[in-house]
Amino acid sequence: MARHAQDPAAAPQADPAPAAAAPADTGAVTPMMAQYLEIKGRYPDALLFYRMGDFYELFFDDAVSAAAALDIALTKRGKHLGQDIAMCGVPVHSHENYLLQLIRKGFRVAVCEQLEDPAEARKRGSKSVVKRDVTRLVTPGTLTEDALLDARRHNYLAAWAEIRGEGALAWLDLSTGDFHVADCPRAGLGPLLARLAPSEVLVSEAAEDPALTELIEEAGAAATPLARAAWDSEGARLRLETLFAVKALDAFGGFSRAQVAAMGGAIAYVELTQRGRLPLVRPPMAEAPGGTMRIDAATRRNLELTRSMSGGRDGSLLAAVDRSVTAAGARLLEARLASPSTDRAEIADRLDAVAALIADRRLAEDIRAALRRAPEMERALSRLGLGRGGPRDLAAIRDGLAQGASLADRLGAEDLPPRLTGVASALEGHDALTERLETALVAEPPLLIRDGGAVAAGLDPELDEARELRDHGRGVIAGLQSGYAETAGVNALKIKHNNVLGYFIETSALHAERMLKPPLSETFIHRQTLANAVRFTTVELSDLEARILNAGARALEAEKKIFEALCAEVLEAAPAVARAAKALAELDLAAGLAQLAVEQDWTRPVLEAGRAFVIEGGRHPVVEQALRRQGGQAFVPNDCDLSAEPGEGAGEAGEPPRPVWLLTGPNMAGKSTFLRQNALIAVLAQMGAYVPAASARIGVVDQLFSRVGAADDLARGRSTFMVEMVETAAILNQAGPGALVILDEIGRGTATYDGLSIAWATLEHLHESNRCRALFATHYHELTALADRLPGLRNATMAVREWEGDVVFLHEVRAGAADRSYGVQVARLAGLPVSVVERARTVLEALEEGDRQGAGGGGARAKALIDDLPLFAAVPAPAPRAPAEAAPSKLEARLREAAPDELTPRAALDLVYELRAMLGGD
Numbered sequence: 057m058a059r060h061a062q063d064p065a066a067a068p069q070a071d072p073a074p075a076a077a078a079p080a081d082t083g084a085v086t087p088m089m090a091q092y093l094e095i096k097g098r099y100p101d102a103l104l105f106y107r108m109g110d111f112y113e114l115f116f117d118d119a120v121s122a123a124a125a126l127d128i129a130l131t132k133r134g135k136h137l138g139q140d141i142a143m144c145g146v147p148v149h150s151h152e153n154y155l156l157q158l159i160r161k162g163f164r165v166a167v168c169e170q171l172e173d174p175a176e177a178r179k180r181g182s183k184s185v186v187k188r189d190v191t192r193l194v195t196p197g198t199l200t201e202d203a204l205l206d207a208r209r210h211n212y213l214a215a216w217a218e219i220r221g222e223g224a225l226a227w228l229d230l231s232t233g234d235f236h237v238a239d240c241p242r243a244g245l246g247p248l249l250a251r252l253a254p255s256e257v258l259v260s261e262a263a264e265d266p267a268l269t270e271l272i273e274e275a276g277a278a279a280t281p282l283a284r285a286a287w288d289s290e291g292a293r294l295r296l297e298t299l300f301a302v303k304a305l306d307a308f309g310g311f312s313r314a315q316v317a318a319m320g321g322a323i324a325y326v327e328l329t330q331r332g333r334l335p336l337v338r339p340p341m342a343e344a345p346g347g348t349m350r351i352d353a354a355t356r357r358n359l360e361l362t363r364s365m366s367g368g369r370d371g372s373l374l375a376a377v378d379r380s381v382t383a384a385g386a387r388l389l390e391a392r393l394a395s396p397s398t399d400r401a402e403i404a405d406r407l408d409a410v411a412a413l414i415a416d417r418r419l420a421e422d423i424r425a426a427l428r429r430a431p432e433m434e435r436a437l438s439r440l441g442l443g444r445g446g447p448r449d450l451a452a453i454r455d456g457l458a459q460g461a462s463l464a465d466r467l468g469a470e471d472l473p474p475r476l477t478g479v480a481s482a483l484e485g486h487d488a489l490t491e492r493l494e495t496a497l498v499a500e501p502p503l504l505i506r507d508g509g510a511v512a513a514g515l516d517p518e519l520d521e522a523r524e525l526r527d528h529g530r531g532v533i534a535g536l537q538s539g540y541a542e543t544a545g546v547n548a549l550k551i552k553h554n555n556v557l558g559y560f561i562e563t564s565a566l567h568a569e570r571m572l573k574p575p576l577s578e579t580f581i582h583r584q585t586l587a588n589a590v591r592f593t594t595v596e597l598s599d600l601e602a603r604i605l606n607a608g609a610r611a612l613e614a615e616k617k618i619f620e621a622l623c624a625e626v627l628e629a630a631p632a633v634a635r636a637a638k639a640l641a642e643l644d645l646a647a648g649l650a651q652l653a654v655e656q657d658w659t660r661p662v663l664e665a666g667r668a669f670v671i672e673g674g675r676h677p678v679v680e681q682a683l684r685r686q687g688g689q690a691f692v693p694n695d696c697d698l699s700a701e702p703g704e705g706a707g708e709a710g711e712p713p714r715p716v717w718l719l720t721g722p723n724m725a726g727k728s729t730f731l732r733q734n735a736l737i738a739v740l741a742q743m744g745a746y747v748p749a750a751s752a753r754i755g756v757v758d759q760l761f762s763r764v765g766a767a768d769d770l771a772r773g774r775s776t777f778m779v780e781m782v783e784t785a786a787i788l789n790q791a792g793p794g795a796l797v798i799l800d801e802i803g804r805g806t807a808t809y810d811g812l813s814i815a816w817a818t819l820e821h822l823h824e825s826n827r828c829r830a831l832f833a834t835h836y837h838e839l840t841a842l843a844d845r846l847p848g849l850r851n852a853t854m855a856v857r858e859w860e861g862d863v864v865f866l867h868e869v870r871a872g873a874a875d876r877s878y879g880v881q882v883a884r885l886a887g888l889p890v891s892v893v894e895r896a897r898t899v900l901e902a903l904e905e906g907d908r909q910g911a912g913g914g915g916a917r918a919k920a921l922i923d924d925l926p927l928f929a930a931v932p933a934p935a936p937r938a939p940a941e942a943a944p945s946k947l948e949a950r951l952r953e954a955a956p957d958e959l960t961p962r963a964a965l966d967l968v969y970e971l972r973a974m975l976g977g978d
């Protein structure tokens with residue numbers, strides 16, 4: 057629990073609390089309160105952490121909000137303009153935890169520090185206030201502390217700009233320096249945010265667009281408006297050129313005005329929050345349009361790419377494929393998985409690296425062993441860049457580079473594909489810096505430089521001497537004592553210490569005689585004569601004393617100087633160090649994917665130019681691993697061929713392509729699993745991983761869509777069915793020929809016939825208009841008849857066997873259509889009461905019988921059955937629906953619009969014929 061700075065001991069060095077010295081009700085404002093209000097006035101949207109000695113204090117409304125959010129005591133202190141001042145505080149030494157809680161709850165925090173020693177302030181007069189100012193504005197997107205970050209995830213700050221209808225998104229991880237930008241029209245913002253999952257998104261204040269804010273918040277990020285001036289593309293260009301110390305930004309490639317504005321907005325915000333300290337940002341990388349597979353938010357959720365449905369990492373594809381041993385490797389894996397490539401050369405390059413490490417298992421093992429010992433360099437470097445680093449960050453760079461160098465040696469001896477030779481060369485050439493850090497730092501330095509003991513012995517004679525004095529002052533004095541005894545020829549001479557004189561030389565009155573006379577009196581200076589002892593000092597002794605007293609502070613000063621010099625040297629080499637850090641991440645990723653492929657028996661996919669999609673023996677990576685963990689049934693592999701162009705498929709030459717599969721089969725038979733596994737195989741293949749299949753041949757997928765009969769989205773006030781339809785509409789409007797679409801039980805959220813009709817029309821649209829590769833699972837068996845009419849449609853079904861009235865799932869996908877649903881059997885497996893299952897079975901039989909007899913008969917029969925059974929007969933019949941609720945039939949509508957008075961006999965007869973025809977039948 058945070059204590060409160062109310063007792064004077066808690067804030068020994070601080071000046072009086074804001075109102076403590078204020079006459080309680082005169083309304084006068086103390087100088088300190090004036091300072092507080094002035095600073096707070098500049099940060100109206102943030103909680104102000106106002107430093108007072110060992111505490112950060114919060115006042116007024118800030119205190120009320122923070123005390124509630126942190127569950128700490130809220131107190132009162134003094135008055136301001138006649139009102140009590142609310143106050144609460146958190147200790148400086150443990151403030152990070154509180155900071156994190158506040159940021160998670162959506163607050164921003166301005167950290168206001170004391171910029172001078174309180175003693176300095178006192179020199180200006182007893183009433184003067186310690187100088188203070190905000191040194192940092194802490195927001196979700198600008199965190200750099202390890203304690204506040206998830207090591208295995210990026211923490212992106214994104215900025216979206218729009219100039220004359222052209223949009224762009226820039227994203228920056230301040231904790232690693234990664235900086236990217238891409239064209240991003242408003243319509244593409246949702247999917248891109250879903251991919252990046254930034255924690256904060258900056259938009260122009262001028263936009264004032266609630267829909268935009270809603271979109272950002274839906275992506276789980278905080279939306280932060282930024283003044284219009286920050287986005288001006290010319291100002292932004294200058295800001296970027298200054299940051300990267302280049303004459304023209306073009307040095308990094310051509311950027312559109314919107315891209316420059318977005319990048320400039322992000323950097324302006326960083327400058328604002330870091331109070332002018334320029335972070336170590338890597339030169340921006342522009343993402344080529346269409347360079348990655350487009351996957352929207354709903355698809356990501358559905359396929360559980362990086363998060364499972366329940367929101368955590370467990371159960372996601374990411375968790376199932378992560379074999380990385382470093383945090384940077386894990387971050388790279390997530391970034392790749394979230395944005396599979398569409399560039400075949402790039403994919404092949406990545407796969408070559410994985411293949412090489414599968415071929416040489418020894419090498420892969422050695423790499424992983426070395427990486428386990430390599431500390432996090434990216435975040436250490438970024439903290440050093442922001443002046444927030446410590447000795448341990450330097451040690452991380454030292455050890456990371458050292459591991460890198462030994463890895464480079466190991467890799468250099470092998471014949472490797474380009475990506476791995478590139479890694480090796482990025483890891484070479486840091487020897488001078490590594491050696492420098494090795495000689496300068498102790499093996500395990502402390503977290504903070506002010507703790508002392510970071511710099512190794514033997515580096516700096518001045519530091520060594522100061523430490524010697526600090527730690528062994530007594531020994532040095534003892535050495536001096538024996539020297540003096542010899543010089544004076546007085547064995548009984550002692551060096552002693554008291555609080556009045558400090559160190560002094562003491563001898564008996566008898567021996568003192570000689571020392572009071574020349575030549576000894578030139579060395580020994582008389583200080584005090586007591587009854588039977590005389591005390592002396594020497595210039596050397598008082599000098600030594602002063603040095604012993606200051607030794608601790610001097611040692612620390614010397615360490616700080618060396619630390620700063622080392623930081624400067626590391627920052628000088630920052631771009632190369634950052635490249636080495638990236639290279640280690642790349643190596644970790646490749647070695648992890650190789651490990652995964654070997655361990656899970658995965659295969660290298662073949663990426664093609666056309667629209668093939670031939671998977672043999674495909675498996676679902678997450679379900680398969682879950683089944684294996686449970687130790688029960690093995691996963692049943694299944695083939696899939698959605699190839700869309702003649703000659704691409706696995707079948708006989710001349711067989712027409714059937715890119716759309718309609719999958720039927722009972723509940724629980726494995727339809728959803730099959731659908732998803734094929735999408736996941738495409739994602740894995742294009743991120744550059746091996747895939748869970750016996751073989752896979754895939755024409756690059758540029759858009760991936762997946763929809764499941766949706767869950768309610770009550771937060772947005774949409775019903776299940778509405779969500780499902782909105783999402784389906786998005787697919788039908790967007791999916792192009794390169795898309796892969798997965799639709800699971802579309803239409804199930806409404807009445808049977810409406811659902812069936814919608815599913816029907818959707819399937820036809822996919823086949824006729826979108827002409828993409830698609831998998832469509834349904835319970836509407838009626839749809840299977842479409843295979844006769846749509847040449848690109850193939851019926852497939854999940855095989856089951858019936859055994860003693862129960863259904864046994866074989867999990868095999870076969871050609872053809874399911875004959876029935878087995879829903880009742882599945883209900884029985886699920887443990888529905890026997891009476892209910894039996895009743896359901898009877899009702900089902902009646903309905904099926906009715907169906908065979910024609911539409912009306914079934915209903916009548918079911919009604920008769922219901923009447924038969926007391927259980928159901930006891931339930932009162934539902935009240936008849938109000939006529940207004942029922943939509944008028946065509947017949948009724950036609951009749952209603954007829955005006956009898958105006959009809960000629962002939963027209964009336966025609967109307968009768970017309971109505972009779974509408975009625976249908978014989």
Ligand SMILES: Nc1ncnc2c1ncn2[C@@H]1O[C@H](COP(=O)(O)OP(=O)(O)OP(=O)(O)O)[C@@H](O)[C@H]1O
Pocket residue numbers: 679689690691692693694721722723724725726727728729730867868
């Ligand atoms: N190929 C397979 N091999 C082994 N087990 C499988 C396979 N496919 C699915 N299963 C098992 O069957 C369970 C149900 O699968 P899934 O949810 O895909 O069925 P479904 O047909 O979509 O069901 P519903 O229609 O009720 O949604 C899975 O959780 C898994 O345990």
